[in-house]
Amino acid sequence: WRPFHNRGVSKAMQGDYEAAIGDFDESIARNPDYGNTFFNRAEILFEMGRFDEAERDYSEAIRLNPADAVAISGRGHAMFQQGRVQEAVDDFSEVIRLEPENARALADRGDVYAYAGEWNSAALDYKAAQKLNSEFGRVYQSMAWIAATCPDDYFRNPEMALKLAKTAIRLDGQDDYRYLDTLAAAQASYADELARKAQESSDRTAQQQSVEGFQKAVEYANQAASRAPADVRPDIEQRVAAYRQRQPFREVR
Incomplete structure (x- = not known):
């Protein structure tokens, strides 16, 4: 079984x-008790967008290695991609229980909470992740998105959003279209x-600064659209149109 496993890794x-x-x-088929094979197959299935199959393989890997935080995290992502919010939260919570210093797991759970509109829970997880790793650019990007686009005025802070978005880019660069999209929204x-x-x-x-600010938002969003996958580009282009009309973007409640 091992030669097939190793060749599979090479092919992947x-x-x-x-x-x-x-x-x-x-x-x-030759050795159904080696958890890493299920995990590796799950990773490929996830990359291929076959999230339900990936979930099953992650689950089998976890059955064989119940404390495998990486497999649990992978299943959490597969659950999230299928819209199974509570199950994703449960998996990321288990990762955090196993690895309390895992900033990425906190950020992942924060993403699920934000998707579900649970803004306070999301903010708490992002802040906890930031405390664990102050150089974690993705956390700044996520916090900036909430501060810029949250439909709840309580969580929206445009000036802070702009600072956070710029910090994210300073830490990680702007190759990821989401960072530019967030900067545009901020x-x-x-x-x-x-x-x-x-x-x-x-x-x-202030009026002139506002006009210039929306012009910058259009510029950043256009850059984001040029780097974004085809399936998300229309959403960014809708935001570009809004910015041209001097309208900010707000998440739907």
């Missing part, structure tokens, strides 16, 4: 996923706040 590294799955299938949210202040006080400087 080469990007030949179907051949890798075939080798892992044969390895499992810029638009801050520009909207300036516009309201300008209207209240007839402040021409």
Whole structure:
């Protein structure tokens, strides 16, 4: 069984996923008690978007190695991709129980909470992750998104969102389109706040800064769209259109 497993790993590294799955299938048929084979096959299935099959393989890997935090985390991601929010939360919570210093697991659970509109729980997890790893750029990006786009005024802070978005890019760069998309949303949210202040006080400087802010938001969002996968590009393009009309983006409750 081991030669098939090892060849499967090599095939996976080469990007030949179907051949890798075939080798892992044969390895499992010869030795169904080696958890890593199920885990490796799950990872490939996840990459291929076959989340229900990935979930089953992660579960088998966990059955064989109940304290395997990486497999539990993988299943949490597979659950999340299927919209099974509570089960994803449960898996990430188990990872955190096993590894209390795991900042990534806290960020992952925060993402699920944010998706579910549980803003306070999301914010608490992001802050806890930031405390564990102050150089974790993704956490700053996630916090910036909430501070810029949350439909609940209590959690929205445009000025802080802009600072957080810029910090995320300083730490991780801007290769990931989501960082630029977040910076655009933060810029638009801050520009909207300036516009309201300008209207209240007839402040021409603030009004001009608002106009320039929305222009920057359009620029950043266009950059994000050019780097984004085809399936998410239309959403970003809708935000670009809103920014051109000097409207910020808000998540739906």
